[in-house]
Amino acid sequence: MIVSLLFLLNKQFGNFPLWLSPIQVKVIPVRENHNDYAKKIYNTLLKNNIRAEFDDKEENLGPKVRDAKNKKIPYWIIVGDKEIEANKITLESRDNGQIGQVSEEELIQKLKKENRREK
Numbered sequence: 001m002i003v004s005l006l007f008l009l010n011k012q013f014g015n016f017p018l019w020l021s022p023i024q025v026k027v028i029p030v031r032e033n034h035n036d037y038a039k040k041i042y043n044t045l046l047k048n049n050i051r052a053e054f055d056d057k058e059e060n061l062g063p064k065v066r067d068a069k070n071k072k073i074p075y076w077i078i079v080g081d082k083e084i085e086a087n088k089i090t091l092e093s094r095d096n097g098q099i100g101q102v103s104e105e106e107l108i109q110k111l112k113k114e115n116r117r118e119k
Helices: 001-013 031-048 059-069 079-088 104-118
Strands: 025-030 050-053 075-079 088-091 097-102
Touching: 001 088, 025 031, 025 059, 031 050, 031 075, 031 079, 031 104, 059 075, 079 088, 079 097, 088 104, 097 104
Parallel strands: 025 050, 025 075
Antiparallel strands: 075 088, 088 097
């Protein structure tokens, strides 16, 4: 078992598939005034058994996104004025780059489907 885990770690370079990743999604509000909407999305992810992290540090967007990339988190969500206005989120992927704006329901469906497919 340990040998298999070490092989997987070495082979994937920390780029775990969604179902195996300790943090599956990072929720990133652009500014402090976006925290409430971002926290709502975060709580929805948790209620749907999706392992998420909420980044409410008082930093610019760039370092927050860079942190998600460095941690090799499969997906991160950007929440700003445009997203709140549209009642959507901007989804980005470690493997596929920017996916674009999706609704909360579309996000949950996508992540659940991907989790089932990869196991």
